[in-house]
Amino acid sequence: MEIRRVTRTETVNAAAHLFDTAPEQEATERFLADERHHLLIAYVDDAPAGMVTGVEMTHPDKGTEMFLYELGVDESYRGRGIGPALVSALADLSRERGCYGLWTLTEEGNAAARATYRRAGGTPEPGQVALTWTFDES
Structure with missing residues (x-):
């Protein structure tokens, strides 16, 4: 398995099956x-097998942290350690970028x-509640 940072739309399109819907x-x-x-894609024999996205967020009194936005592994590659490897690669990138931490929901x-x-x-944060706002595209 090889994990690569993606910077081209063509590469995203070639791995479209890893996303919830078509990019x-x-x-x-x-x-x-x-x-x-940040978008990292795991390849097995040059086939896109999994992906993780991260977004750096900076706050005036906290500094910069990485939000793990989405993790996806193709069903045929699950159970091979690709998901944890992608999360670990994003954590490594977070450290390289000077983030003080990484979090997800x-x-x-x-x-x-x-x-x-x-x-x-990762360790679960007890007592946390996620709230969402959905905006209509009228």
Whole structure:
């Protein structure tokens, strides 16, 4: 397995099956153009097998941390350690970029994700609640 940082839209499109839905051209270009946005893809025999995205966030009294936005591993490659390897690679990149930490959210019932994050060194934060706002595109 080889993990590569992606900077080209063509590479994203070639790994489209790893995303929840097909990547949008404009959104992909905006994501890749921002040096604080990171996309890593794991390859097995040159085939895209998994991906992780991270976004650096800076706050005046905290500094910069990395948010693990999404992790996806192709179903046929699951159970081979690709997910934890991608998370660890993002953690390494976070350190290189001067981030003081890395964090993510997942559903309480998503046992596979929780196990993956624990295997990569993550610890659950007790008592946390996620709140969302959804905006209509009218």
